[in-house]
Amino acid sequence: xxxxxxxxxxxxxxxxxxxxxxxxxxxxxxxxxxxxxxxxxxxxxxxxxxxxxxxxxxxxxxxxxxxxxxxxxxxxxxxxxxxxxxxxxxxxxxxxxxxxxxxxxxxxxxxxxxxxxxxxxxxxxxxxxxxxxxxxxxxxxxxxxxxxxxxxxxxxxxxxxxxxxxxxxxxxxxxxxxxxxxxxxxxxxxxxxxxxxxxxxxxxxxxxxxxxxxxxxxxxxxxxxxxxxxxxxxxxxxxxxxxxxxxxxxxxxxxxxxxxxxxxxxxxxxxxxxxxxxxxxxxxxxxxxxxxxxxxxxxxxxxxxxxxxxxxxxxxxxxxxxxxxxxxxxxxxxxxxxxxxxxxxxxxxxxxxxxxxxxxxxxxxxxxxxxxxxxxxxxxxxxxxxxxxxxxxxxxxxxxxxxxxxxxxxxxxxxxxxxxxxxxxxxxxxxxxxxxxxxxxxxxxxxxxxxxxxxxxxxxxxxxxxxxxxxxxxxxx
Amino acid sequence: xxxxxxxxxxxxxxxxxxxxxxxxxxxxxxxxxxxxxxxxxxxxxxxxxxxxxxxxxxxxxxxxxxxxxxxxxxxxxxxxxxxxxxxxxxxxxxxxxxxxxxxxxxxxxxxxxxxxxxxxxxxxxxxxxxxxxxxxxxxxxxxxxxxxxxxxxxxxxxxxxxxxxxxxxxxxxxxxxxxxxxxxxxxxxxxxxxxxxxxxxxxxxxxxxxxxxxxxxxxxxxxxxxxxxxxxxxxxxxxxxxxxxxxxxxxxxxxxxxxxxxxxxxxxxxxxxxxxxxxxxxxxxxxxxxxxxxxxxxxxxxxxxxxxxxxxxxxxxxxxxxxxxxxxxxxxxxxxxxxxxxxxxxxxxxxxxxxxxxxxxxxxxxxxxxxxxxxxxxxxxxxxxxxxxxxxxxxxxxxxxxxxxxxxxxxxxxxxxxxxxxxxxxxxxxxxxxxxxxxxxxxxxxxxxxxxxxxxxxxxxxxxxxxxxxxxxxxxx
Numbered sequence: 007x008x009x010x011x012x013x014x015x016x017x018x019x020x021x022x023x024x025x026x027x028x029x030x031x032x033x034x035x036x037x038x039x040x041x042x043x044x045x046x047x048x049x050x051x052x053x054x055x056x057x058x059x060x061x062x063x064x065x066x067x068x069x070x071x072x073x074x075x076x077x078x079x080x081x082x083x084x085x086x087x088x089x090x091x092x093x094x095x096x097x098x099x100x101x102x103x104x105x106x107x108x109x110x111x112x113x114x115x116x117x118x119x120x121x122x123x124x125x126x127x128x129x130x131x132x133x134x135x136x137x138x139x140x141x142x143x144x145x146x147x148x149x150x151x152x153x154x155x156x157x158x159x160x161x162x163x164x165x166x167x168x169x170x171x172x173x174x175x176x177x178x179x180x181x182x183x184x185x186x187x188x189x190x191x192x193x194x195x196x197x198x199x200x201x202x203x204x205x206x207x208x209x210x211x212x213x214x215x216x217x218x219x220x221x222x223x224x225x226x227x228x229x230x231x232x233x234x235x236x237x238x239x240x241x242x243x244x245x246x247x248x249x250x251x252x253x254x255x256x257x258x259x260x261x262x263x264x265x266x267x268x269x270x271x272x273x274x275x276x277x278x279x280x281x282x283x284x285x286x287x288x289x290x291x292x293x294x295x296x297x298x299x300x301x302x303x304x305x306x307x308x309x310x311x312x313x314x315x316x317x318x319x320x321x322x323x324x325x326x327x328x329x330x331x332x333x334x335x336x337x338x339x340x341x342x343x344x345x346x347x348x349x350x351x352x353x354x355x356x357x358x359x360x361x362x363x364x365x366x367x368x369x370x371x372x373x374x375x376x377x378x379x380x381x382x383x384x385x386x387x388x389x390x391x392x393x394x395x396x397x398x399x400x401x402x403x404x405x406x407x408x409x410x411x412x413x414x415x416x417x418x419x420x421x422x423x424x425x426x427x428x429x430x431x432x433x434x435x436x437x438x439x440x441x442x443x444x445x446x447x448x449x450x451x452x453x454x455x456x457x458x459x460x461x462x463x464x465x466x467x468x469x470x471x472x473x474x475x476x477x478x479x480x481x482x483x
Numbered sequence: 484x485x486x487x488x489x490x491x492x493x494x495x496x497x498x499x500x501x502x503x504x505x506x507x508x509x510x511x512x513x514x515x516x517x518x519x520x521x522x523x524x525x526x527x528x529x530x531x532x533x534x535x536x537x538x539x540x541x542x543x544x545x546x547x548x549x550x551x552x553x554x555x556x557x558x559x560x561x562x563x564x565x566x567x568x569x570x571x572x573x574x575x576x577x578x579x580x581x582x583x584x585x586x587x588x589x590x591x592x593x594x595x596x597x598x599x600x601x602x603x604x605x606x607x608x609x610x611x612x613x614x615x616x617x618x619x620x621x622x623x624x625x626x627x628x629x630x631x632x633x634x635x636x637x638x639x640x641x642x643x644x645x646x647x648x649x650x651x652x653x654x655x656x657x658x659x660x661x662x663x664x665x666x667x668x669x670x671x672x673x674x675x676x677x678x679x680x681x682x683x684x685x686x687x688x689x690x691x692x693x694x695x696x697x698x699x700x701x702x703x704x705x706x707x708x709x710x711x712x713x714x715x716x717x718x719x720x721x722x723x724x725x726x727x728x729x730x731x732x733x734x735x736x737x738x739x740x741x742x743x744x745x746x747x748x749x750x751x752x753x754x755x756x757x758x759x760x761x762x763x764x765x766x767x768x769x770x771x772x773x774x775x776x777x778x779x780x781x782x783x784x785x786x787x788x789x790x791x792x793x794x795x796x797x798x799x800x801x802x803x804x805x806x807x808x809x810x811x812x813x814x815x816x817x818x819x820x821x822x823x824x825x826x827x828x829x830x831x832x833x834x835x836x837x838x839x840x841x842x843x844x845x846x847x848x849x850x851x852x853x854x855x856x857x858x859x860x861x862x863x864x865x866x867x868x869x870x871x872x873x874x875x876x877x878x879x880x881x882x883x884x885x886x887x888x889x890x891x892x893x894x895x896x897x898x899x900x901x902x903x904x905x906x907x908x909x910x911x912x913x914x915x916x917x918x919x920x921x922x923x924x925x926x927x928x929x930x931x932x933x934x935x936x937x938x939x940x941x942x943x944x945x946x947x948x949x950x951x952x953x954x955x956x957x958x959x960x
Contacts, residue, residue, distance in 0.1 A: 166790020168836070172868060172907070219793060245790060250806055251797035257830060258789035283794065283937050284907075312735035313643020313722060316696060317760065320728035329727055353734060359645070391649060430649070430761075438915040460760050 010196065010204040012097040013133055014142045014186050016074030017044045020065050020096075022087055023078030024048035024056045029102055030078040031056050033139075033149060041155055042146035045070055051079075065090045073097045074147075076139060081105035084135070085120050092128030099125070099132050100139035107192050107260035108136050115260075118194050125195060136259060137191025138167035141174060143184060144210070150174075158183020160295050161208065163201045164217035165190060165259050166245065169284060173215065176288045179442075181449030182295045185210040192260050197222045199230045206234040213294050214238055215287060219245040220252075220261020228272055235277035236481070239472060241290050243281040244269055279472055289456060289465040296454040297385075297466065298424040299473055303327045306383035307355035308371045309428075310390045315355035318389055318428075318459045325463035326470075329354045330381040332374070340370065363390075363410040368417060375421045385466070386421070388414060389428035389459060407444045415451040426454045428462050487673065487681040489574040490610055491619045491663050493551030494521045497542050497573075499564055500555030501525035501533045506579055507555040508533050510616075510626060518632055519623035522547055528556075542567045550574045551624075553616060558582035561612070562597050569605030576602070576609050577616035584669050584737035585613050595671050595737075602672060613736060614668025615644035618651060620661060621687070627651075635660020637772055638685065640678045641694035642667060642736050643722065646761060650692065653765045656919075658926030659772045662687040669737050674699045676707045683711040690771050691715055692764060696722040697729075697738020705749055712754035713958070716949060718767050720758040721746055756949055766933060766942040773931040774862075774943065775901040776950055780804045783860035784832035785848050786905075787867045792832035795866060795905075795936045802940035803947075806831045807858040809851070817847065840867075840887040845894060852898045862943070863898070865891060866905035866936060884921045892928040903931045905939050 019037060024030035030048070034057050037046055047068050050061035062068050065075060065087070075096050077087055081103050091099055106118035118135065125132050133139050138149040143157045149167075153174055160182055164170030170189040178184075185208065188201060198218055205211050214234060221227045234240055246255030247266050255261045273280045281287045305327045307318050319329055332340075337352045344366055356374065358367050375386050390410060418425050427448055429441070449455050456462035496514060501507035507525070511534050514523055524545050527538035539545050542552060542564070552573050554564055558580050568576055583595035595612065602609050610616050615626040620634045626644075630651055637659055641647030647666040655661075662685065665678060675695055682688050691711060698704045711717055723732030724743050732738045750757045758764045782804045784795050796806055809817075814829045821843055833851065835844050852863050867887060895902050904925055906918070925932050933939035 164790075166788070166793065168788030168868065169790035169794065217790070219790075245793040245797065247797045248800040250800045251793050254789075254796045254830065254832065255793045258793055283798065283935070285935050285937065311643070311645035312731075313641075313646035313694070313696075316643065316722040316728050316732045316735055317646065319731045320722065320724045321760065323725040323727045353731065355731065391645065438919045442915045458760070458762050460762065 010131070010200065012073060013100075013131060013140055013188075013196065014147075015145050016098065016147060017145075018047070018070060018072050019044065019074045019076065019147070020047040020049055020062075020068060020072045021076045021078065022049040022065065023103075024050050024059070024061055025052075025054075026056050028078065030076075033076050033078065033102070034059070036148045036151045036153075037146065039151040040143070040146040040148035040153065044145075047072065065094050065096065068094070071095065075099045077101040077103055077135075079103060081114075081117055081135075085117070085124060088121050088124045088128075088130065088132075092124065092130055096130060099130055100137070101132060101135035101191075102138065103134075104136040104191075106135045106194070108258060110257060110260070118192065122194050132195035133188065134191040135194060138170065138189035141184065141187040144186075149189070154178045154183060156183045157185060157210070158295065159185055159210070159212040160215060160291060161185050161205045161211040161213070162187040162215045162217075163190060163198060163205075164188070165193065165198075165219040165261065166217060167191070169217050169245070172284055173217065173287060173291075176284070177291045177295075179449070180288065180292045180445065180455050181452060182291045193222060199223060199226045202227075202230045202234050202240070206230070206237060212238060213291070214240045215291055216240065216242045217245060217287075218242060219255040219259050220264070224264070224272070228276060231272075231276040231278055239294055240276075240278040241281050241287060241294070242273055242278045243283070243287050277475075279468065285461070286465070289461045290468060292454045292456070293426075293465040293469045296452060297426055297469065300385040300424045300466075300470065302384040303470060304330050304381065304384045306374055306386045308374070308386065308388045309355070309358055311359045312357055314389060314391060314459075315357050318355055318387075321459045321463045322387075325467040327463065327467070330383070332356075333379060333381065336374075336377055340373070343373075344370065363406060363413055365413075368413040371417050372420065375417070375423045375425070383423060385424040385426065387426050387428065387462065388417075389430070391430040404440060407440060411444055411447045414448060415453070418448075418451055418453050426456065426462060426466065428456045428459050430458060487608070487677065489550060490577075490608060490617055490665075490673065491624075492622050493575065493624060494622075495524070495547060495549050496521065496551045496553065496624070497524040497526055497539075497545060497549045498553045498555065499526040499542060500580075501527050501536070501538055502529075502531075503533050505555065507553075510553050510555065510579070511536070513625045513628045513630075514623065516628035517620070517623040517625035517630065521622075524549060542571050542573065545571070548572065552576045554578040554580055554612075556580060558591075558594055558612075562594070562601060565598050565601045565605075565607065565609075569601065569607055573607060576607055577614070578609060578612035578668075579615065580611075581613040581668075583612045583671070585735060587734060587737070595669065599671050609672035610665065611668040612671060615647065615666035618661065618664040621663075626666070631655045631660060633660045634662060634687070635772065636662055636687070636689040637692060637768060638662050638682045638688040638690070639664040639692045639694075640667060640675060640682075641665070642670065642675075642696040642738065643694060644668070646694050646722070649761055650694070650764060650768075653761070654768045654772075656926070657765065657769045657922065657932050658929060659768045670699060676700060676703045679704075679707045679711050679717070683707070683714060689715060690718070690768070692718045692720075692768055694720045694722060694764075696732040696736050697741070701741070701749070705753060708749070708753040708755055716771055717753075717755040718758050718764060718771070719750055719755050720760070720764050754952075756945065762938070763942070766938045767945060769931045769933070770903075770942040770946045773929060774903055774946060777862040777901045777943075777947065779861040780947060781807050781858065781861045783807075783851055783863045785851070785863065785865045786832070786835055788836045789834055791866060791868060791936075792834050795832055795864075798936045798940045799864075802944040804940065804944070807860070809833075810856060810858065813851075813854055817850070820850075821847065840883060840890055842890075845890040848894050849897065852894070852900045852902070860900060862901040862903065864903050864905065864939065865894075866907070868907040881917060884917060888921055888924045891925060892930070895925075895928055895930050903933065903939060903943065905933045905936050907935060
């Protein structure tokens, strides 16, 4: 079994079944938009033109070498394509086509077995079938034209194209960048264990996320997951966790789901991190990828409003954080600087709703993040709700959020304390696009952004618990 | 103690402290924008003009009658205003001003006691102090110019102006309309028990939501909450649930928070519904206000993608729902109608990702919602993720979501089955505004919309558990 490098770093790509308006064109356009540097070839048994490329009628007719083929032709024709690819010297075939073992029919299973047999005989590796394939921003390989071209440190493997796409988009939108991602479908050849084993040794990957519906070899998976978890955090979401969900998974990717109890104990023993749903996965990716590790659980909370401060305290306390009070001499200093502004409670949370996102906001947060004593903060959390009553107009809102973004990103740049943001903004009727711009501005500056205090508290707690458990076990990092 | 009608249905309003650019102007403008029909007067000790109104220097100088005053003047001047209002015959003063018992100072407590004394002597009722006051869309009274002018069946009382505003905005955006809402701050006169007692008898209110930081009289509160819960669902979020949160609540609204254990048993005994945070409150309001009561827990799930179907099944199963399989004769009928389209799994969830939001989508969902047998669905759940790989352009996205909205609102209009929507759309980088438009379109058509399968499953489960418990207890509705 060779390295999986060829599936992530192809140098030339052919798309079989590249017809205008069909999935083949979508793959073709995605790769072109993503900046793939090598040659891209269209294959269509009927010839013709797609996205300005003349299609070859067979992969073997392509003049130059081809090391990667994306297959979008109907299932019955796939075995012949694999044979032709073998003759051409293709190393990897990513099969989008469905209609294999996931159908639950003998015919589908036989067809899948046949392509595996041909591929193994000719040392071709198969991704899929019934999958979207590989996203590898380093070489410009992608299965969607809107995925980021920037390379990051998170690797994602997912047995569902839709869920894998969701995770890439939702995490990217909040500043997470990927080293690589694979939607691997039925996993007839390359499966979750191969991928996780590869990622354990991948120098470009620091964090691994997985959406898994079924495992091919439980013992091997356990071994691989344990080894990987020993060196990198691994976040695992199980699709088909319940028996009813497992039945749906069977017809989705032909997976055998297993019982929830067995799964829980496997994850627990391996040291991986169990994730409950897609939204939680995104929150954890944001945290693990963007938040520096806080030394402890003392949090300073800055931001908006008395009621928000009360609820933030509840959420954070229940998640195991403490909110130390400010020392009297520091309160005195702040009072002298800013006066006893009504609503500006110099406790913790520090309610800054009355000062707005002004220079004073910046000064107070900066001062509090930099004060050091036995009780100083291990991390800072800024929370803000937009669309408040005081904003009468769209333009006032814009000025306010621009100010907020500028001050907050400045604080983030200038502090060495871990800092996270909670932006509750799904409340105005006309400003979602500006809210997205604000989130993007903060995320691109490298700040972890959450959409609620509850999700922030939960994710940061999980992050700390992961590291606390490792420290207890004597592992570093 | 008279009725609280005057605080919700004033016929003439004066704003004390109506200076340009300050909070007084914001209240003034909010009321004008909200369509208040009676006279509105500005009061400013320095005279002058605000929003085109000439300000009176004292409430007593106003020629016509004034039954409602909003107070935005500094705390030390409030007692004199209350005296002047008494002389003028004002019935209600809503006090925005802070600097009373919430400061924790003797001076603040004394000042608050003084205004209560004056008010009681002259039979004036006080809302607040330290609050935003009343939103009563029926008469056009509001504390924010963007609140809906439409009247609904949900009443909200909240001890925090920010949290109350958040709940009004977030719930309104998802189709919930209010009969009335009060931000009641320190509750020096009118407190949570008065308000809940009033709402029990309010014919315009069918559902009650409360954000409470502290209670004034535990025994009375228990009695009132139990009586109210016997006739209407009451959703209660406790701010200051933890000890640390309670300390912050004390400096926010001067509340004595009490212990979490006492609170839990009080809510449990009274039959009210305990809510964990603001986001959950909005999900529950959407459910209670918009979802017809399903007869049971058999759910039909329609929509997007194999992986999404797997996770939907897990979430719904874990929340206590069942997803019955379609009877063979129905599968046969659908196969004949639509063919064995790949990806269109006629199990349940019914994966419609391959048919798109076309006439076939409409036909399948309609057929499945209307089939009746022992195993037919008690409710339908349509889930959709937007911003998928297949959409290359903003215009294609727009066509797709418009089609979706049209078909889905048609299905909703034509079925008598309870129907809910899960829209996972925070994933595209350029379409939040269109996503908001889509949500608004569906919400305004009266559909309950959720942002994740987990939150939908949790909220609908709570809704059913509430009604199941009432049925067991022999109560109707």
